[in-house]
Amino acid sequence: MDAKDILGLPKNSFPALEKKSRPHKESHRKPDGISREVYALTGGLPPLMPSLDSSQLKKKPPSHEKITWQWLPFTNSARKDNLQLYHWVRVVNGVPPTGDYSFAKYNKSVDVVKYTDEEYDKYLTDPMWTKEETNQLFDLCERFDLRFIVIADRFPSSRTIEELKDRYYSVSRAILIARASSSGDVATHPLVKEPYNVTQEIERKRALSMVLSQTRQQERRDEEVVVEAKRIAELRMPAKAVEESQLAASNAVPEVTGRAVPGETASPSNNAQLPPFTLPDNASTIASLRILRVYLRTYALDQMVQATTSSAGPRTVKRIEQTLLDLGVNLKPRVPTKAVCAEHLELRKEMLTLLNLQKQVQYKEAEGSPFCDGSYNEAPGTPKDWTFIPDSMNFGGERVSKKDQKRKGHGHPSSAGHKRPRKKASEF
Amino acid sequence: MSQPLPLKRQGEHDDGAAPIKPSRLKIALSSDDADKKNANKRVKEVEICVPIVYGTSAFYLGRKASESQSHKWTVYVRGASNEDLGVVIKRAVFQLHPSFNNPTRVVESPPFELSECGWGEFEIAITLHFHSDVCDKQLDLYHPLKLYPEDESGPQSTKKPVVVESYDEIVFPEPSEAFIVRVQNHPAVVVPRLPAGLNLPSPVPIETGNEKERGDTKDHPLSQWFLNFSEADELLKLAAARQQVQAHIVKLRRQLSLVEGMPQLSKPPSTYES
Secondary structure (H helix, E strand, O other): OOOHHHOOOOOOOOOHHHHEEEEHHHOOOOOOOOOOEEEEHHOOOOOOOOOOHHHHHOOOOOOOOOOEEEEEEEEEEEOOOOOEEEEEEEEOEEEEEOOOOOHHHHOOOOOOOOHHHHHHHHHOOOOOEHHHHHHHHHHHHOOOOOHHHHHHHHHOOOOOOOHHHHHHHHHHHHHHHHHOOOOHHHHHHHHHOOOHHHHHHHHHHHHHHHHHHHHHHHHHHHHHHHHHHHHHHHHHOOHHHHHHHHHHHHHHHHHHHHHOOOOOOOOOOOHHHOOOOOHHHHHHHHHHHHHHHHEEEEHHHHHHHHHHHHHHHHHHHOOOOHHHHHOOOOOOOOOOOOHHHHHHHHHHHHHHHHHHHHHHHHHHHHHHHHOHHHHOOOOOOOOOOOOOOOOHHOOOOOOOOOOOOOOOOOOOHHHHHHHOOOOOOOOO | OOOOOOHHHHHOOOOOOOOOOOOOOOOOHHHHHHHHHHHEEEEEEEOOEEEEEEEEEEEEEEHHHHOOOOOEEEEEEEEOOOOOOHEEEEEEEEEEEOOOOOOOEEEOOOOEEEEEEEOOOOOOEEEEEEEEOOOOOOOEEEEEOOOOOOOOOOOOOOOOOOEEEEEEEEEEEEOOOOHHHOOOOOOOEEEEOOOOOOOOOOOOOOOOOOOOOOOOOOOOOOOOHHOOOOOOOHHHHHHHHHHHHHHHHHHHHHHHHHHHHHHOOOOOOOHOOO
């Protein structure tokens, strides 16, 4: 019973009729029958599958037939009992429809192998499995159509899904081979061609769950390892390097915690040469620098800075630069030695952290006291008078800003039990 | 007999299996060449750095100036402490403005510099080529030639040049053993402490053009105008800045944890400012 039945439309009215009318409806004209906006709800394009022919919808049901709907009993051949239920049936001219219950054909089940006791003793014995367990397994398999997760759950003794699968598939395979009149018959059967590999399955599932549970950081690290591997592979031996590093990438994930560069060779060289980086972005920069064979320190610093601030927007970058200038630090170090560059990079990273914290605090405060001056203040992210020293935070009034602090403090429940923040009008 | 390796592969090592030790070339060689090939082994744990200063120094010619030649200038690449760069650099190519005759000037021996007369300012491209055991790739530097002083007041002096210099460091991330061994104790090159257990072959001197002439710039005629580059100042500034930033981070973190701990307040009239 579906919409077509109810409307009395013929079920297979699609072919030629559609083809004629569809093509010229493909153009951008407003389709007839429904307004353009409604049509646009479908995505603005005619649906790929013809759904209902609109012209047919306006038709009236054929008048020469007498249609009635009757509440009649029916049986379902898919059921094993003889349950009789009732439902509405469309009766044409007094003749009810014939045929089985239309959903009975969907009752499919799996052909689970059935072995005799002799066959069991001959082919199927296994040290890890008793006959009883095997029988139980097969019974469950039949009941639950090889849904191993359910089967594993109901299995009386606790066995892993892989073990159950392994037992089931190897028994089936053995029976198949045993019953085949010649080996050639069954050679093409999927069970015979590709037997179930327990260890591989366990490994595969473990890897999958690892990938699923990876934190974003680990994902990033994996990416760079793969990137580095790819680059190295291009330079050196092709196939071998890529394989090895991909394995290393998935294996390195659980072991790497806070190490700068996992790398496919666990070399300590990077840590010895460069200050320890905690952001994974730098690892791929370092890798790409290595490949250059020779580079200028300023270039390297530039790359690192870009890598660090790649996640930040241009406004944040501007703020960092402004802050650097305010503090008297050259945007590009005048004497870019190794130590200076390292300090510079760390400083930038710390500023980024600081800005992020600032934003967080602003958000928290805006959340906490929406009726107060929190809303008066500029929305987070539009710092007009923002200066490096956020005195509006008003920590114990100890530090007075170096610049003009015209901005009113928030009316926030600040730390150290301060009440009203004061207007800071001038510097000392 | 020696087995010639294609140039690209020289000094490369395979990756993957070997964990920590510097990798070895897995190529079967006769024993004569074993030493030579080992010298090309790359050492990953050592980063060699050559601090340089490059720039221009320009004198106004004063009475001797003409329309087309108002200044005499020199572009150069020197060691940051005026040491001889010839130990690392084989030759330097200065690419001048096309209006110059033979705008591509090659300098085959240190000191790597070039003098010319002219009237215009333009960008000079300097390409450094290194000795074969150092690096087979070249490095490009760019420097804008400056003839006129910042302070435009008053007549130009013929005595004091307009000097613009940039400090930088050439970094070799994976130097070959031969290179390390050759420059280990050279004042122009910064070689970090070598990891223990590194067996280096004996040094092989490279061919240089003029062994006799000095390549360093310690007594260079222009040396009195060379700028000073000391990392101390910059380090101090950076350290101070970092301290400030870190202090603020700590404060903000504290504040953040307090704000988070506080319950949501609605309309506290005492803090509402009109």
